[in-house]
Amino acid sequence: MRLTAKSATLLGLVVLIALAPLFFPSGFYYRVGALIFVNALAVTGIVILTGWAGQISLGHAGFAGIGAYACALAPVHWGIHPALAVLLGAAVSAILAWLVGRPILRLKGYYLAVASLGMGILISMVLNNERELTRGPDGIDVPDLGMRALLKAAGLDLSNGEFWYFFCGIALVIGAWLALNLHDSPTGRALRALHGSEIAARTVGIDVAKLKLQAFVISAIYASVSGSLLALQNKFITPDVAGFMHSVEMVTMAVLGGVGSVAGAIFGAAVLTLLPQVLTVFAEYEQLVLGLVMVLVMIFLREGVVPSILRKIRGRGE
Amino acid sequence: MTLLSIEGLGISFGGLKAVNNVSFGVKPGEIVSVIGPNGAGKTTLFNMISGVYQPGSGKVILNGEDVTAMSPHLLARRGMCRTFQNLQVFQSMTVLENTIAGYHLQEGGSVLADILNLPASRRRAKTAEAGARTLLKRVGLERAAEREAGSLSYGSLKRLEIARALALQPRVLLLDEPAAGCNAVETEEIDHLIAEIAASGVAILLIEHDMKMVMRISNHIVVLDHGEKIAEGDPTTVSRNPDVIAAYLGTENAAG
Numbered sequence: 001m002r003l004t005a006k007s008a009t010l011l012g013l014v015v016l017i018a019l020a021p022l023f024f025p026s027g028f029y030y031r032v033g034a035l036i037f038v039n040a041l042a043v044t045g046i047v048i049l050t051g052w053a054g055q056i057s058l059g060h061a062g063f064a065g066i067g068a069y070a071c072a073l074a075p076v077h078w079g080i081h082p083a084l085a086v087l088l089g090a091a092v093s094a095i096l097a098w099l100v101g102r103p104i105l106r107l108k109g110y111y112l113a114v115a116s117l118g119m120g121i122l123i124s125m126v127l128n129n130e131r132e133l134t135r136g137p138d139g140i141d142v143p144d145l146g147m148r149a150l151l152k153a154a155g156l157d158l159s160n161g162e163f164w165y166f167f168c169g170i171a172l173v174i175g176a177w178l179a180l181n182l183h184d185s186p187t188g189r190a191l192r193a194l195h196g197s198e199i200a201a202r203t204v205g206i207d208v209a210k211l212k213l214q215a216f217v218i219s220a221i222y223a224s225v226s227g228s229l230l231a232l233q234n235k236f237i238t239p240d241v242a243g244f245m246h247s248v249e250m251v252t253m254a255v256l257g258g259v260g261s262v263a264g265a266i267f268g269a270a271v272l273t274l275l276p277q278v279l280t281v282f283a284e285y286e287q288l289v290l291g292l293v294m295v296l297v298m299i300f301l302r303e304g305v306v307p308s309i310l311r312k313i314r315g316r317g318e
Numbered sequence: 319m320t321l322l323s324i325e326g327l328g329i330s331f332g333g334l335k336a337v338n339n340v341s342f343g344v345k346p347g348e349i350v351s352v353i354g355p356n357g358a359g360k361t362t363l364f365n366m367i368s369g370v371y372q373p374g375s376g377k378v379i380l381n382g383e384d385v386t387a388m389s390p391h392l393l394a395r396r397g398m399c400r401t402f403q404n405l406q407v408f409q410s411m412t413v414l415e416n417t418i419a420g421y422h423l424q425e426g427g428s429v430l431a432d433i434l435n436l437p438a439s440r441r442r443a444k445t446a447e448a449g450a451r452t453l454l455k456r457v458g459l460e461r462a463a464e465r466e467a468g469s470l471s472y473g474s475l476k477r478l479e480i481a482r483a484l485a486l487q488p489r490v491l492l493l494d495e496p497a498a499g500c501n502a503v504e505t506e507e508i509d510h511l512i513a514e515i516a517a518s519g520v521a522i523l524l525i526e527h528d529m530k531m532v533m534r535i536s537n538h539i540v541v542l543d544h545g546e547k548i549a550e551g552d553p554t555t556v557s558r559n560p561d562v563i564a565a566y567l568g569t570e571n572a573a574g
């Protein structure tokens with residue numbers, strides 16, 4: 001049964017990504033799609049951290065910032081290929097998450113929320129203020145990944161929008177696959193156990209602090225790669241990527257879709273990425289709308305949209 | 319030879335001495351019961367032994383090693399496991415998954431192998447599942463394996479906790495009121511199960527209100543009242559002890 005839930009999610013995702021372009025009114029929607037995938041990738045990390053490990057991060061955009069600026073800076077300053085810069089950013093994010101999480105996650109309670117908030121603000125400040133390196137709030141150019149040219153040479157000529165749509169789509173499928181693997185694995189079971197009863201988890205030998213730390217590090221890598229992909233496709237990045245609002249956006253997307261579900265993460269990311277593209281007023285009142293979504297979901301759909309719907313369907317089936 | 323020895327354990331909450339200077343030992347294959355009126359400090363004693371509370375005084379020695387105030391997950395590695403009076407199951411997981419969780423230490427491997435779904439990871443999970451199914455049969459829950467744990471009755475959840483604890487293949491097992499909420503038939507089943515576990519060489523520390531069961535299966539009984547050990551000995555000795563009778567009659571009157 002578990003296996004089918006996993007394959008169903010992955011299959012649904014692949015079909016959706018492959019077929020959606022048939023319904024695009026204009027080439028612009030390739031770009032919207034790619035944005036959705038990038039956001040969904042970060043939110044998948046939030047699902048692992050919050051939905052499964054029960055920890056809250058209010059600074060995950062900081063890791064997206066690290067991933068994004070690794071792609072902007074490493075190729076220029078150290079001559080590292082942009083693709084390797086993605087890995088470098090992920091490694092730096094993972095190490096930072098480990099350093100921040102290790103002392104904090106030994107404590108009970110929601111200290112990680114506070115610590116990660118501080119960490120996110122610090123990263124954002126560095127990106128804004130270290131003008132010599134980052135060019136500050138105006139943003140910085142990001143080198144081309146060079147992969148589209150390679151594909152063209154190999155005979156596959158994609159537009160910029162098409163290329164990033166499929167590239168980010170594949171990245172999301174891989175990210176979702178890895179997350180679903182984790183969910184069904186011994187580690188994933190231990191994560192869900194500690195979410196259910198921390199004390200019982202400890203009595204069966206689960207090292208709760210270590211497990212939470214692993215979840216935090218993994219979710220940081222997701223956010224970092226998401227930031228890298230955003231920077232690479234825009235070929236430009238500003239410190240906003242690491243801003244507090246971006247962290248809140250990630251959490252809201254996860255909560256809207258259903259914070260325990262990978263499919264929910266993708267749904268939440270899709271809705272909240274599409275909205276501002278469709279409704280321009282949304283952009284102006286983004287904070288208001290995000291807050292409202294949080295409150296409404298908490299009141300009416302505690303589990304999030306996707307798990308609630310699934311429950312309804314299953315309930316009817318019985 | 320004593321496997322688990324409790325030496326002068328004590329703890330206070332505010333001014334209240336919940337447990338005071340309690341000592342005794344448990345040998346492999348032995349069933350030691352801790353009895354006493356409600357609020358006597360039995361669960362608190364378990365919480366100190368199992369690393370949930372840090373004792374104010376005294377020591378817990380497991381197999382010659384001082385394990386006082388050691389974290390529960392490290393105690394699990396040393397072969398100690400427990401169940402809870404106020405159920406601690408993983409509600410939204412299935413009965414089977416709850417039991418498999420007890421195999422955490424045996425099936426544990428690298429996160430990387432798990433994320434990549436490597437054959438090694440799948441093999442470990444398979445072995446754990448097979449073991450868990452056998453255990454569920456042993457506690458009579460095999461037919462509920464795929465149900466969400468939260469949907470089970472109180473008595474079934476008690477048995478699920480025992481199955482989960484057995485998955486660790488413990489050398490010392492602490493059971494806090496395993497027969498609470500069970501009917502007479504179920505109680506007898508649990509009774510047999512506990513005797514069977516002890517017969518396999520596990521040292522068992524038992525808290526139980528059902529006196530018939532306690533008298534039937536215990537090798538040794540420790541009586542607590544107001545946090546103090548007021549008596550101990552074999553079932554016959556303890557049941558004839560005037561202090562014990564007074565403590566029980568006293569609270570029954572007070573409660574009644």
Ligand SMILES: Nc1ncnc2c1ncn2[C@@H]1O[C@H](COP(=O)(O)OP(=O)(O)O)[C@@H](O)[C@H]1O
Nearest residue numbers: 331334336354355356357358359360361362363
């Ligand atoms: N965490 C705690 N904080 C304060 N008081 C506690 C705590 N745990 C137990 N107690 C108190 O210690 C006493 C013994 O409780 P307990 O060990 O649960 O009794 P028993 O299991 O024998 O019924 C009670 O008076 C209870 O209120």
Ligand SMILES: [Mg+2]
Nearest residue numbers: 360361362403
């Ligand atoms: Mg008790």
